[in-house]
Amino acid sequence: MPVVTPELLSRLLTPAGAEALAVAAELGDAEPLAAASAVRARGIGAELAAAALTQASLRGRAAMKFGPDATRMFFTRPGLEQATRAEVAARRAARLAAAGARSMADLGCGLGTDAIAAARQGIRVHAVDADPLTAAVAAANAEALGLAGLITVECADATTVEVERYDAVFADPARRQAGRGRVFDPKSYSPPWDFVAALPDRVPLTALKLAPGIDHALLPPGAEGEWVSVGGDLVEAAFWCGPLAREPRRATLIKPGGVSELTGSGVAAAPVGPVGAYLYDPDPAVVRSHLVAEFAATVDGRLGDPEIAYVYTDDPVDTPFARRLGVTDVLPFSLKKLRTLLRERGIGRLEIRKRGSALVPDQLRKDLRLAGPNGAGLVLTRIDGAPVVLITTTA
Ligand SMILES: C[S@@+](CC[C@H](N)C(=O)[O-])C[C@H]1O[C@@H](n2cnc3c(N)ncnc32)[C@H](O)[C@@H]1O
Incomplete structure (x- = not known):
C-alpha cells in the first residue's frame, strides 16, 4: 500500500478526504488494524482510509517539529x-x-x-x-x-x-x-x-x-x-x-528556556592550562562552529589540551553554552587502578563521556565490572597527548 501518492493526496484534499482525516485523527493511537477497520466502517474506501491513517500518524510525529500547525499539514515520511x-x-x-x-x-x-x-x-x-x-x-x-x-x-x-x-x-x-x-x-x-x-x-x-x-x-x-x-x-x-x-561564525542554541548565541572568528585559540575543579563540555553548536575559544573566554576558562574541546575553570560559572561538571579526580588512564577506585567508592552507575579517547564506553563499563549503590561521571580524554580519566560529579 503506497503511503501517499499525488493522486491520494488530491483525494485527501477533498471534503471526503477531510472527513477521513478527521476520523483518523479521532482514533489517535488505536492499534493499526482496528483503526483501519474503524475508518472503513464509516464508509471510507480502503485506500483513502489508509492514506488518512498514515497522515494522522505522521501528523502525530510532526508535532515535535511543527507544534500545532502539524494537525493541519500534510507530510511524506522522507519530507x-x-x-x-x-x-x-x-x-x-x-x-x-x-x-x-x-x-x-x-x-x-x-x-x-x-x-x-x-x-x-x-x-x-x-x-x-x-x-x-x-x-x-x-x-x-x-x-x-x-x-x-x-x-x-x-x-x-x-x-x-x-x-x-x-x-x-x-x-x-x-x-x-x-x-x-x-x-x-x-x-x-x-x-x-x-x-x-x-x-x-x-x-x-x-x-x-x-x-x-x-x-x-x-x-x-x-x-x-x-x-x-x-x-x-x-x-x-x-x-x-x-x-x-x-559575524564570521555563530553558534545558536535553542532550548526550551530561550535562545543563546555566541559569535566570533572561528579561528581563535583558547589558552591552555591545568585541569580545574570544573569541566565544561560545550554544546555541539559551539564545537562545530569552532567557537570553543570564544566560549572559554566567557567563563574565563582554559583547555587542558589544545586539540580537545573541554574547558576547565577553578570556580563554577553558569553558562548556557556547555554542560558543567565538577572534577573530583584526575588519573592517568589505567583500567586496573580505575576499577579499584570505583569499587572503593561503591560506584555502580557511570555516565561516560569522551573526547580524544579511542575507548568504547560500553566496553569500558563492562571491563570495570561496576558494583555499588553510587553514581558518578567519567570523562575519558587526553592531556598533553596522554590518556587521562576524570571522575566527575554534576555541578
Ligand atoms: C532537504 S529537502 C528540503 C526541506 C525543506 N527545507 C523543508 O524544511 O521542508 C531537499 C529537497 O530538495 C529537493 N530537490 C533535490 N534536488 C532538486 C533539484 N535539482 N531541484 C529542485 N529540488 C530538488 C528534494 O526533492 C527535497 O524535497
Missing part, C-alpha cells in the same frame, strides 16, 4: 525527516525579512517549512521542488495554513529557476550520506553543490541550509557560518552570504 524545525525556520525567515527580503526563491522546498516561515514574515515565496509529490504537499501545506496567497509552488529542477528575479534565495539541498560516518560529501548534494555555491554571486541575499558536518572551507568568501542546535542536538549549519553575513 518530514528532512524538514526544518519550525522554530529554526522562523528565526531564519525573520533574519531574511530584517535584511530587506520581500521576495524569495526557495530551491528544493520540500514540504515547504522554510517557505511557510518566510511567508509568515510577509515575504512572497516561489517554492520549487523537483519531486512532484513533494511539490504537491508543499502547495497543500501553503493552502492549509492560509498562506497560498504568498507562496507559489512549482515542480521543477532548481537549476532552471531565474533566481535573479527575487530579492533573496534560500536553498536546502537534499543530501545523501557518502559512505559511513559523519562526513558528508558536498558533491552528493542535489541540486549540485557547484550550482548552490554559485548562488551568492547571482543573488547577494543568499542563505543556505547545510548538513552540520559541512567543511568550513566551503563557506563562500565573507559569508557567515552558523551552527544551530535544538535541545542540545545539532540540527543544521546555515551559510549567510552577502549582506546577510554579520
